Amino acid sequence: MYTHRQTTYYIIDVYIMMISFLPKIAYSICFILSCFLFDHHAYFVNGKKFPIPLNCLRYECPSYDIIQTNMKEGFEIRKYNSAAWASTRLISSTSFILAANQAFLTLFNYTQGANDRARKFNLTAPVLIDVYTPTPPSSTRISSYVIYFYLPRKYQKRPPLSNKVSIVKLPPHEYAAVRRTSSAFLNQTNTAYEVSSLRNSLRGTSWVGAVTAPAAPLTAASYNAPFELKDRVNEVIIWFDV
Secondary structure, X not given: OOOHHHHHHHHHHHHHHHHHHHHHXXXXXXXXXXXXXXXXXXOOOOOOOOOOOOHHHHOXXXXXXXXXXXXXXXXEEEEEOOEEEEEOOOEEEOOHHHHHHHHHHHHHHHHEOOOOOOOEOOOEOOXXXXXXXXXXXXXXXXXXXEEEEEOOHHHOOOXXXXXXXXXXXXXXXXXXXXXXXOOOOOOXXXXXXXXXXXXXXXXXXXXXXXXXXXXXXXXXXXOOOOOOOOOOOEEEXXXXXX
């Protein structure tokens, strides 16, 4: 039989455990809902250039120049300005979602005070996800992931440090070929499909030689938190030099 004190401690332990799993549970619920309700309602392309993601009207986003937009083929060529980002360590997983979830929690903790100056940051967008896929690609083989959080302008020159994240300069190359996806939530399968579609859309253009050079990992950009189910914006990126 538990004493009253033991029972109280047990209830507290269960409560703490439940709280620690809430972000993971919320992420999973949001992803499952998206598969059934929101997959065809992403914030997509209209007009003569890609519309500004709604979260870039609320939060800081990295700046870039548009070199070319081809709405017919669905791609945009950008030149990003160099900036500081917080980066996770390399994460190995068979699941894009689990890797993204693990990294999201690491970066969230960093932005909420788990750093050497106990500073809390405002949200920014997007989160970048580099995907290093096995050869040949397979849904059952382990891929590696690195996730990046764009640092607010206030901390660009002197970012808080943490042993859980690294501070890196992005972009890794001079130019970015970008495709805005039609999927509200990204996973390894639709990210690879969208990157393949981006490469196909660049055929016959002056950029094709540069983007087919051996290279970089697949990069996905997500402008929304997992719990934001409406007007989501995701992009895939191929970095390159000319």
